[in-house]
Amino acid sequence: MRKRYVAIIVVLLLLIGGGVLYHSNFEYALLPEENDIKQYKANEQKGFDIWGKWISQHESNTQKSSTNEKKTLFSPEQGAIPIDERLLKLGREVFYKETFGNEVFLTDIMGIIDGPLTIGNMAKAILDLKGKGTTNLKVELAEDITIGDRTYKKGEKIDTGIDVPKGAYSPLGMPVVWNDGKIRIGISCAACHATVDPHTKKVIEGAPNNDLNAGLLMALATNSSAYFTHAHIEGLQKYIRSLDRKVIDSKGKEAILPDPEALEKEVDRIFASWPRGNFDSTIDMKANPSQIPDSFTLGDHPYGWSGFAAAGSFNGLTVFSNNVHAQNADSLAQSEISEPLFGIDEEVYLGTILQNAANPKLRYKPTTERKPSEFFQSVDPTPGVVGVNQLVAPPQFPKVSLVAPDGLIVSEKGFRFNEQNNAVAAWQNTLNPPDPKKRPTAEQIERGREVFVKAGCVSCHAGAHLTNHRVVSSQFIGTEPSRAQALKKTEKVFGEAVLYAPDTPVPIPKNAKVLKVPTDHLDKEQIRLAFAHGNSPGGYKVPSLIGLYWTAPYLHDGGVAVGRNGEPGISGTVLKGIVPDPRNSLRALMDRKLREQVINANKSSKQLQDVHVSGEGHRYWIDEASGFTKEEQEAVIDYLFSVTSP
Known part of the structure; x- marks a missing residue:
């Protein structure tokens, strides 16, 4: 047992009890040591990236150019990013530790640890592990709560899906901050894009945390309605219960804010319907969570479920890395474009988010005497910046663009513009999955590859990274179309792709x-x-197939899931706390009879219908009806599970 981790948790408990001075500051985030990591073969990534063009260190040294020409080519004015040991080290630290200040939104505005889920009970659950680690931290609730048609009781243990590595006394990707007399919890990349191996309890860098119960965790917050644009909310008017909640909108007219309790109940219901391992990263006011992606990113461009991140450094990976913190961790950041995106006046938008803020200092009381924006300006912890995260407005702001589809860029004071996003992109490109628990023989792999080619899979999943880097129309691929339309309204505010x-x-x-x-x-x-x-x-990108063993269930909605004993669908597995089996799930992806069982099981669940998870589409079969034997089907699975590097 590591004494330093024990000391940290003791300090945290003292903080909770007020055992330190009010004005002291404390931050901690778990950064796993090398022997805490499940080993893999890393990609060599030292060199230069120039707007997505990769030039290795060797190539840059041997180029037949004059010194001045090289200086020009590899200069910041050309968009060149030098990838060296310093940048890669920074990238790993950002991945595990950096929140860009989202602990303020999550704690002070959303109230993620102010309701039934408390920091004290989380600390107790971690201590109860006694250093053994877990892929699913079970935490007792501090009070009763009813979400939808289910009541959770005080003392009931919930599945959080939060990962704690063996020997650690802090969760992956959940930095803790103490300042101004308050403890806060933030989220870093590692909360979603790293996990703990269920057997060794070591960290698998880049594998998705495919049982993270993000929806329920937010539903337990006291002000999850601050995140209402990620739920199915057709309009705020539906939630107006009283004319007493008047404000002055941006046009100088009176407007009414929605009832916070009514809106909260609906947002909670939707969030609690998300399957574990899914997250709704879109702000289209529709409920369409998608599966958390892996971070085995090299050669998997364009990025994002729709391939929206295609431009700029690292073939769009910097854009994708920025998306998480510039959009998904601070709803206030979209206030200046709330009218074209949501049809909601900026003042009404701000007032809706802040009217039930967990921290009384940030809680807005509806009044016609002070606009929500005026109130927020007086309490804004990051004055001069939109929202509360550490954001920078790029030149095209408030418009969005191919390189800033959120409109803003996360960048901390003291760093260079976009440096941390570039760093984490560079480091993610070094990641590869570890070998599966049981690796097939070379003969089995070769046989599976032959069947894979014979079945025509290489028409899309081609090359070293098993992708043709294309976006396929949702109408052609046949998958659930809701997510494919999620970014449509950005066209109203689309600007030129420019950066500092x-x-x-x-x-x-x-x-x-x-x-x-x-x-x-x-x-x-x-x-x-x-x-x-x-x-x-709209469409969906053709993903790389590297690391499939670690990324079940399958498809962008995560709907193709089968349990170890054949339990079909998300309704038969994830919703019942059963972990999808990679082999059985991948078999269902390519076998039409098994897929039909999966789809029918998913469609039987209203919860899954509400969040558009079906497991439909991608009708490309390797089964008996297509002339393949069961042995050939298994051979393809063996081959795909063996692919752990380009």
């Missing part, structure tokens, strides 16, 4: 160098599909 030069310091100085990001090489129809702009139905 990567050596620009933060805060951004006046007259900072602005670079136009190259986008002419991108297929315009592919971009239309990724964002569902114009009359496009």
